Amino acid sequence: MVIKPRSESKELKLYRMLNMRMDLSVEEVQYYGSLEKGFEGEIQFDAWLESLPESENRLILNDLLLECNHTTFQIDSLLLVDETLYVFEVKNYEGDFYIDENGRWLTLSKKEIKNPLLQLERSESLLRQLLQNHGIKTHIEPYVIFINPNFQLYQAPLGQPIIFPTQLKRFSKKLPVKPANRKGIQIAEKLLSIHLKESPFKRLPKYTYEQLKKGIICQSCYSCELQFQDQILVCTKCSCKEDVRSSIIRSVEEFILLFPDRKVTTNAIFDWCKGIKSKKVIRKILSENFTCIGYGKSSYYVD
Ligand SMILES: [Zn+2]
Incomplete structure (x- = not known):
């Protein structure tokens, strides 16, 4: 059961509008593209998670924005089964990637990307502290999910909390069948109550009213025509x-x-x-x- 549905972030909405109404720089277009792609991957993961036969008995919270010790962090997707919190960092990367000898994640053209395992570790640690601050002790299982079937990671380390597209089915079989219990429901309610509504935007383009193209844009493809x-x-x-x-x-x-x-x-x-x-x-x-x-x-x- 989805108790917190996902919607586009305000940042993505603003980028969509600005992209149609003004000329964005090359970097801004790239960043906007990554937001769209990330959101698309999350929607795909949601659909997969909700399609599992037991999903009605599980609690799903999407897109949580939380704060712990003055640090905000985001959780793409959170699943509560029994008393276990599954934390998912969803990545929609496409193409070939590898990990070098220093543990850096790179594209084949040697462009470094953020190590998703570090991102996951950070969110998990902050979530654990946050729950402890609220007197909640629970078992957390974090995973990075690569949702895109055209993603390939070379030299992937074994024993890491990574789920590749071809492993999703097997992974779903490992999830407990038990529904969320009373404590699980309490945890979900607590997380919902402390969820922050606004995310601070770091990378919004500068724009003025005069500069933007006027007129109604299409709700589906954002064209002005x-x-x-x-x-x-x-x-x-x-x-x-x-x-x-x-x-x-x-x-x-x-x-x-x-x-x-x-x-x-x-x-x-x-x-x-x-x-x-x-x-x-x-x-x-x-x-x-x-x-x-x-x-x-x-x-x-x-x-
Ligand atoms: Zn259209």
């Missing part, structure tokens, strides 16, 4: 359809995410949703879906 067909917006790239009303609401939410300090007014949204011809339509949608603060010309809306 949409055409009106009566009350429906049709994406000319992916053929996705959405009614104008919900696309405006989505764009307002996007505006709020990108510009938390700018006021949501009819004029501001009219400018932001370039292409919508009627201010009246925008005013109506705003007043029906957001809370209006103030009166007349100085009024604005909040979520």
